[in-house]
Amino acid sequence: MDFGWTPAQRAVHDRMRALGAEADAAAPDDRMRVLARGGALGLPIARELGGEGLDLVTTALAYEGLGATLRDGGVLLAAGAHLFGVALLLARVGTPAQQRAWLPRMATGDCMATVAATEAGAGSDVASVQARADRTAAGYRVTGEKRYVTWADRADVYFAVARDGGVAGGAPARGLTALLVPRAAAADARAAAADARAAADARAAAADTADAAGVRVGAPLATAGLRGARLAPVSFRGCEVGPDALLGRAGAGLAVFQIAMTYERALILAFRLGAMERALGEAVRFARERELGGQAIARHQAVAHRVAQMKLRLETSRLLVYRAAWELDQGQRGQAEAALAKWHAADSAVLFALDDLWLRGGAGYLEESGLPSAVDDALGGSIHSGTSDVLATVVARWLGL
Numbered sequence: 001m002d003f004g005w006t007p008a009q010r011a012v013h014d015r016m017r018a019l020g021a022e023a024d025a026a027a028p029d030d031r032m033r034v035l036a037r038g039g040a041l042g043l044p045i046a047r048e049l050g051g052e053g054l055d056l057v058t059t060a061l062a063y064e065g066l067g068a069t070l071r072d073g074g075v076l077l078a079a080g081a082h083l084f085g086v087a088l089l090l091a092r093v094g095t096p097a098q099q100r101a102w103l104p105r106m107a108t109g110d111c112m113a114t115v116a117a118t119e120a121g122a123g124s125d126v127a128s129v130q131a132r133a134d135r136t137a138a139g140y141r142v143t144g145e146k147r148y149v150t151w152a153d154r155a156d157v158y159f160a161v162a163r164d165g166g167v168a169g170g171a172p173a174r175g176l177t178a179l180l181v182p183r184a185a186a187a188d189a190r191a192a193a194a195d196a197r198a199a200a201d202a203r204a205a206a207a208d209t210a211d212a213a214g215v216r217v218g219a220p221l222a223t224a225g226l227r228g229a230r231l232a233p234v235s236f237r238g239c240e241v242g243p244d245a246l247l248g249r250a251g252a253g254l255a256v257f258q259i260a261m262t263y264e265r266a267l268i269l270a271f272r273l274g275a276m277e278r279a280l281g282e283a284v285r286f287a288r289e290r291e292l293g294g295q296a297i298a299r300h301q302a303v304a305h306r307v308a309q310m311k312l313r314l315e316t317s318r319l320l321v322y323r324a325a326w327e328l329d330q331g332q333r334g335q336a337e338a339a340l341a342k343w344h345a346a347d348s349a350v351l352f353a354l355d356d357l358w359l360r361g362g363a364g365y366l367e368e369s370g371l372p373s374a375v376d377d378a379l380g381g382s383i384h385s386g387t388s389d390v391l392a393t394v395v396a397r398w399l400g401l
């Protein structure tokens with residue numbers, strides 16, 4: 001076992017640290033563009049498809065670097081949904097044609113992707129989704145209401161999970177189907193399926209309204225933290241997609257979704273390691289410099305132990321995140337390792353952020369300290385990509401319970 005980093009890995013980490021600092025200094029709306037320009041959205045995508053072909057351990061290290069300097073966790077969450085939730089899934093289950101069609105543009109950020117799975121009655125229990133994917137002569141017609149979709153209004157394509165409605169008039173297919181639903185091209189697909197006159201009408205309608213493609217995106221929600229992730233509802237209103245939109249086999253959508261979640265859970269909080277590292281350095285400095293009654297508060301065992309506990313939470317999260325990434329690099333299923341990593345890193349980040357705030361006393365409670373919003377950001381991490389309760393269930397099942 002080798003816990004060291006190679007010079008090449010360190011170079012990627014340092015490059016991403018610098019890129020994160022650049023993105024941090026940019027206006028919120030420009031941050032994703034900065035990340036894209038600097039190559040952060042293509043790191044693990046194969047070289048022949050426009051990426052850098054990095055393994056997942058190195059990719060995690062790169063995102064740790066980004067998190068060390070870019071304080072906008074929402075944008076990093078959105079980058080992760082795009083890269084880990086969709087691009088890595090495409091690289092794993094997409095056909096060569098799908099990979100060629102999507103990955104080069106996703107690697108550069110010219111095409112942004114996100115996951116649209118959650119519904120009012122199906123968050124933790126994805127198997128209960130009510131969105132429908134009805135088969136048509138030209139592919140599928142997707143209808144349904146998704147919510148809490150990261151980067152919803154900026155995404156060009158949604159990885160959606162829907163109930164396979166089967167062929168009209170025929171026996172309904174069973175289970176869920178996973179599809180890539182483009183935001184804008186759906187009208188074109190619908191047009192292609194219609195006769196020439198109807199096609200002209202459809203195009204004219206598409207030009208008239210933003211919703212003509214059948215995708216409607218609501219306004220970003222006022223979330224407690226992670227505002228940069230721009231969570232919003234997405235409504236699919238009879239979106240027509242071709243057969244090339246299908247990811248994996250028809251009816252195997254739940255398994256495809258689990259693969260996507262495994263990559264996402266393994267890597268989505270890698271950036272949080274960098275954020276914790278940065279915060280830990282500041283916490284140590286504060287505990288040493290803040291003096292009360294003529295001595296540094298670090299002299300109180302309770303204070304020193306609080307900071308030591310922060311270090312423990314960081315290091316245990318780090319081990320589990322890199323372990324999960326390594327497992328996937330070895331071609332293993334990695335489902336339980338990814339669940340352990342996400343569960344532990346998410347809960348540790350919440351406790352870490354609380355300790356960081358408590359360490360400062362009243363000053364920590366001031367908005368300007370950034371610590372209350374760090375708590376809010378960390379809380380979001382314990383809900384997206386599977387709540388900690390759900391991840392505990394994944395681990396329990398893995399143990400045969």
Ligand SMILES: Cc1cc2nc3c(=O)[nH]c(=O)nc-3n(C[C@H](O)[C@H](O)[C@H](O)COP(=O)(O)OP(=O)(O)OC[C@H]3O[C@@H](n4cnc5c(N)ncnc54)[C@H](O)[C@@H]3O)c2cc1C
Nearest residue numbers: 115116117118123124148149150380383384385386387389
């Ligand atoms: C910041 C953020 C970003 C998100 N981004 C996306 C996104 O990009 N795409 C997307 O599709 N969704 C996204 N989500 C939605 C997220 O995946 C869901 O909120 C989450 O899966 C929980 O679903 P729910 O909100 O419906 O809660 P519910 O599933 O209703 O859960 C309610 C409570 O019951 C518990 N619970 C439910 N089932 C079980 C179980 N089997 N075992 C133990 N406890 C259980 C949960 O842990 C929770 O405490 C995001 C959410 C957040 C907060």
